[in-house]
Amino acid sequence: MKKLVVLSGAGISAESGIKTFRDYNGLWENHRIEDVASPEGFARNPQLVLDFYNARRQQLKEVEPNAAHKLLAELEDFFDVHIITQNVDDLHERGGSTKIIHLHGELTKAKSVNENSEIIDYIDDIKVGDLHPDGSQLRPHIVWFGEMVPEMDNAIDIASQADLFLVIGTSMQVYPAASVIRYVPEHCEIFVIDPNMENPNAFTKNDNHFKTSATEGMKQLKEILIKKYQ
Missing domain, CATH: 3.40.50.1220 (TPP-binding domain)
Structure with missing residues (x-):
């Protein structure tokens, strides 16, 4: 085969x-990419980043795979x-x-802010204060700009x-x-x-x-x- x-x-x-990753105006869902898809953006405003991906995660529940x-x-x-x-x-x-x-990465998974933490299934909203089993803050399992691509x-x-x-x-x-x-x-x-x-x-x-x-x-x-x- x-x-x-x-x-x-x-x-x-x-x-x-x-929606595709970046709109014609350079924004992603009206946000600068640097603000919602970078470690620096998460450090500056973690709730903004978490809310952004919470919305993406919720959208997944409203869409279906297409014929392709x-x-x-x-x-x-x-x-x-x-x-x-x-x-x-x-x-x-x-x-x-x-x-x-x-x-x-995957919207339906999460990990902690510690590097090499266990990746866990997660379909609910993530909020500041929500902790990974290792005791650290949860974050989306998303590869942000400037981060390594583990599956490469x-x-x-x-x-x-x-x-x-x-x-x-x-x-x-x-x-x-x-x-x-x-x-x-x-x-x-x-x-x-x-x-x-x-x-x-x-x-x-x-x-x-x-x-x-x-x-x-x-x-x-x-x-x-x-x-x-x-």
């Missing part, structure tokens, strides 16, 4: 109603599918996919084993996540589904670029992959 490795970004979740998530899950019947996602939502899991690496080595290892590689819903502008593609083997065929990527030919051939929504691209690609590789 061929190994299909998928690098997904905000574009696949946008079709479920989750479900089509990726259906491909597990034909391929050994591994998803490397930049998204912090749980829509891949709820869509049915079973092998997922979250590069930037695992992602590179999976990418280096790929027979097929799919980029979906990401413009490949966020690093180090975008660098995963550098580790795919030479024989690996690469596909891109994204309507906004400025230079897809840097990653794949013209006929392997689907300049469409995630859902429409997945409908087309699923048929192509099954026909060509099964």
